[in-house]
Amino acid sequence: MTFRQILVPLSAIVLFGVLWEFLVWVNGWPNYVMASPSDLPPAYARYWELFLVMGWQTLWRTVVGLLLAIAFGIFLGMVMGFSRTMRDALYPLLVGFNAIPKATVVPIVALLFVGDHNFNTILIAFMISFFPIAVSVSIGLSTLEPEYRDILASLGASKTTIFWKIALPKTLPEFFGALKVAVTLAFIGTNLMEIVSPHGRGLGALFDSGKTNSDYPLMFAVLIALALMGIVLYYVVVALEKIFAGWAERSPSY
Amino acid sequence: MSENLIEIKGVRHAYPTKSGSLPVLDGLELSVPEGGFAAVVGPSGCGKSTLTRLIAGLMKPDHGEVWLHGELVKGPKSTVGMAFQNPVLLEWRTILQNVMLPLEIVPTKLSKREQEDRARKLLALVGLEGFEEKRPSELSGGMRQRASLCRSIVHKPDVLILDEPFGALDAFTREDLWQTMHKVKAEEPFTGVLITHDLRESIFLADQVVVLSGRPAKTQYVMDVHLTGDRDIEHLYTPESAEALNILRHQIQIAQGRTEAEEPAK
Ligand SMILES: Nc1ncnc2c1ncn2[C@@H]1O[C@H](COP(=O)(O)OP(=O)(O)O)[C@@H](O)[C@H]1O
Ligand SMILES: [Mg+2]
Numbered sequence: 001m002t003f004r005q006i007l008v009p010l011s012a013i014v015l016f017g018v019l020w021e022f023l024v025w026v027n028g029w030p031n032y033v034m035a036s037p038s039d040l041p042p043a044y045a046r047y048w049e050l051f052l053v054m055g056w057q058t059l060w061r062t063v064v065g066l067l068l069a070i071a072f073g074i075f076l077g078m079v080m081g082f083s084r085t086m087r088d089a090l091y092p093l094l095v096g097f098n099a100i101p102k103a104t105v106v107p108i109v110a111l112l113f114v115g116d117h118n119f120n121t122i123l124i125a126f127m128i129s130f131f132p133i134a135v136s137v138s139i140g141l142s143t144l145e146p147e148y149r150d151i152l153a154s155l156g157a158s159k160t161t162i163f164w165k166i167a168l169p170k171t172l173p174e175f176f177g178a179l180k181v182a183v184t185l186a187f188i189g190t191n192l193m194e195i196v197s198p199h200g201r202g203l204g205a206l207f208d209s210g211k212t213n214s215d216y217p218l219m220f221a222v223l224i225a226l227a228l229m230g231i232v233l234y235y236v237v238v239a240l241e242k243i244f245a246g247w248a249e250r251s252p253s254y
Numbered sequence: 255m256s257e258n259l260i261e262i263k264g265v266r267h268a269y270p271t272k273s274g275s276l277p278v279l280d281g282l283e284l285s286v287p288e289g290g291f292a293a294v295v296g297p298s299g300c301g302k303s304t305l306t307r308l309i310a311g312l313m314k315p316d317h318g319e320v321w322l323h324g325e326l327v328k329g330p331k332s333t334v335g336m337a338f339q340n341p342v343l344l345e346w347r348t349i350l351q352n353v354m355l356p357l358e359i360v361p362t363k364l365s366k367r368e369q370e371d372r373a374r375k376l377l378a379l380v381g382l383e384g385f386e387e388k389r390p391s392e393l394s395g396g397m398r399q400r401a402s403l404c405r406s407i408v409h410k411p412d413v414l415i416l417d418e419p420f421g422a423l424d425a426f427t428r429e430d431l432w433q434t435m436h437k438v439k440a441e442e443p444f445t446g447v448l449i450t451h452d453l454r455e456s457i458f459l460a461d462q463v464v465v466l467s468g469r470p471a472k473t474q475y476v477m478d479v480h481l482t483g484d485r486d487i488e489h490l491y492t493p494e495s496a497e498a499l500n501i502l503r504h505q506i507q508i509a510q511g512r513t514e515a516e517e518p519a520k
Contacts, residue, residue, distance in 0.1 A: 151355070
């Protein structure tokens with residue numbers, strides 16, 4: 001990372017904060033309309049313990065949901081990528097499932113497994129995020145040019161060998177593209193459940209309590225904390241992509 | 255049994271399609287002796303790639319037999335090497351690692367060190383010395399095809415199957431690769447089948463040119479080529495070559511169902 005790569009986004013963030021503060025000040029908005037950046041530090045100072053505990057809850061449940069989504073998404077993608085019949089059978093089902101707004105599923109799941117709060121949250125994070133992964137893996141596998149398969153198949157290599165040596169690595173760029181979408185989705189899923197479900201945990205519940213107590217700075221502080229966490233998760237994926245699929249990046253000299 | 259290394263007898267094959275069965279090969283015969291190099295030409299879509307997949311054991315013919323080395327082909331064997339028009343190099347591997355790929359599949363007695371030496375030797379043979387650590391995307395089309403050629407012979411296959419390997423290259427690069435082919439054949443002897451749509455290429459590289467008829471393809475015409483060992487592009491411009499090319503061109507026209515022969519080019 002160069003100095004420039006850090007400086008440019010950092011100045012953008014500072015500028016954004018200044019604009020926000022200015023907008024609130026110019027309009028004379030009270031806190032219950034719109035909190036300003038200067039309200040945030042006091043909110044964090046007052047609730048920092050809650051932020052740590054709840055932030056951790058949100059984080060680990062998102063990550064677990066996402067890991068499940070990756071495992072299941074890859075599996076489903078493989079099944080659909082290798083078998084035409086399975087693709088034809090599962091695709092409409094999957095699209096239909098994905099089309100259901102997850103906000104409507106949240107209360108259902110919350111009622112289904114009342115009390116299993118961790119389980120509920122992970123389930124929603126998982127359900128909302130496996131779709132792009134499954135689709136990208138299945139498309140990556142099913143569009144593999146036959147010659148790629150044939151260079152190994154003609155030597156008597158097994159399907160598994162072909163998958164590990166060629167199909168999987170070749171699909172990695174698409175997979176990481178989908179993972180960037182999935183990580184954000186999983187995060188939305190976790191928060192949906194945390195906000196909707198009563199006696200919830202996590203940052204979503206903290207947000208909800210801010211709402212009940214009309215503590216607007218707290219609500220904004222949660223939003224910012226969520227954004228930060230989202231950024232961190234996103235860039236973890238980007239870093240993994242660099243490591244595992246960096247070859248797909250064309251060098252800029254071309 | 256016969257002394258031919260590749261022996262294809264009465265092969266018939268059809269693909270199932272939505273509009274019924276599509277017969278692709280019917281009455282295909284091909285014999286290539288050990289060390290021989292057969293070029294197969296024919297109208298586009300007549301079943302040439304299908305033929306290569308049958309020889310490689312990637313498919314079984316509906317009818318007829320494919321023999322390699324006196325053994326009936328029942329499935330893929332590691333004694334076959336293949337290269338296609340698309341070089342299909344793996345973008346996440348270096349050129350050297352790409353060339354070594356078959357050695358990860360085929361059982362070999364070579365140590366890692368020896369495997370690498372062999373791959374390096376082949377790359378040098380085709381003029382890719384110094385490109386071992388490059389990625390495929392850093393190479394030109396002709397260079398990628400050279401690397402693909404190395405990969406197809408790195409495990410010393412008995413049979414080399416080339417499916418229009420030079421088809422996507424410009425004319426000059428293609429002629430360079432013809433020369434390279436001769437060099438490779440001299441250093442690393444193989445028995446080969448070359449699919450091509452370039453008649454000059456067929457007589458320049460092969461010692462036998464097989465013309466397939468239109469779909470369903472049968473062996474329509476076989477020509478032995480008598481250009482002597484050390485070939486030079488000049489050989490393509492001798493009266494003998496001109497005559498051979500004329501005959502082949504005429505055969506292709508018959509295969510395409512265009513019987514009226516055009517005025518032969520000089
Ligand atoms: N897997 C397949 N299923 C159905 N039809 C096929 C399949 N592969 C090839 N064909 C058809 O068989 C014919 C011969 O194909 P191919 O062997 O690739 O011809 P060539 O290599 O001579 O151009 C073509 O008409 C092609 O459309
Ligand atoms: Mg073809």
